[in-house]
Amino acid sequence: MNRTPLFEHYGEHAKLVDFGGWEMPLHFEGGILAEHEAVRKAAGLFDVSHMGECVVTGEEAGAYLDWLLTNRVSDMEVGQCRYTMMCYPDGTVVDDILVYRRHSESYMLVLNAANTKKDIDWITKDNPKADRAPFVVDISASTALLALQGPQAAGILSRFIGDIDEVESFTFRSQCTIGSILCLVSRTGYTGEDGFEIYCDRDDGPKLWSLLIGEGAVPCGLGARDTLRLEAKLPLYGQEISDSITPLEANLGAFVKFEKEDFCGKAALLEQKNKGVPRTLRGIEMIDKSVPRTGYPVFRDGKEIGYVTSGMKSPSMDIFFALVLIDREPALKFGDELEVEIHRKLKKARLIRTPIYQRSH
Secondary structure (H helix, E strand, C coil), rough: CCCCCCCHHHHCCEEEEEEEEEEEEEEEECCCCHHHHHHHHHHHEECCCCEEEEECCCCCHHHHHHHHCCCCCCCCCEEEEEEEEECCCCCCCEEEEEEEEEEEEEEEEEECHHHHHHHHHHHHHHHHHHHHCCCEEECCHEEEEEEEECCHCCCCCCCCCCCHHHHHCCCEEEEEECCEEEEEECCCCCCCCEEEEEEEEEEHHHHHHHHHHHCEEEHHHHHHHHHHHCCCCCCCCCCCECEEEEECCCCCHCCCCCCCCCCCCCCHHHHHHHHCCEEEEEEEEECCCCCCCCCEEEEEEEEEEEEEEEEEEEEEECCCCEEEEEEECCCCCCCCCEEEECEEEEEEEEECCCCCCCCCC
């Protein structure tokens, strides 16, 4: 399996799992619940160096990415980040991506770990306009990425970067020094909390990890990362979005800019929008206390209408919760009862508003 540059620094109490071919910590000594609480109330630190990164440069880079991605890119300011998706011509999702505008003709794209090779192949040679591709460099192997998340994250970074509050949400600053380590710091994350994602040279990753833990950040693994993102209704590729689910079905239409002249998948998505999106991503709370896991069928009045994309017992809200992809029925409203098949038994659930957690600080 692949390992990040921080692997040797996880410590003997890390519970390791195979995550898409990467040997990663599910949790550390304190366990998933303690790590989840640390991010909600203090600061947690995640090693996400398995994520992919590539740099796209050239005079036509912005125009090319505008066609390749659902959100608008060419109007971004230098120092800005933007969430978007990359779609196939049929409107389903290649991947969801974070775009950084580094210079007027240079962008960094952050890719999901399991999709990195597929994404770069799509960007450079497999999409319908790949013959127009600008210069693309895969920098994944040389980059370490740590996510410092939680209400105390800014306080920790302010000890090294005095004006950290000037880094606003979805912006970044290059050439930051944390200790003696040169970093790119962005105010982004995947937890529903305030926080930062910090990029540095892979050889500096272990030192940065130790430095931030020494400042009070709690090491966190993939288990807490999943419970945190699910409470905040942040999608996971392969579950809420995929090569069989469109952004409109996943209720991510805000990141699809139909006003653009064209982008890959626009015609298919516009047709789906005009005809009526057939499925919708909704939230449910289990009335019968059971964990609704990925893939479990969902029923209404005895008819199967969809399935669970992700589910858990929410640590923050103390409810059994799931996101479900179900047939779009106009009559469905909050409070309506559905059923989830769990261990061959139908368990009652109700539709609820999402996200179930929103930070108040």
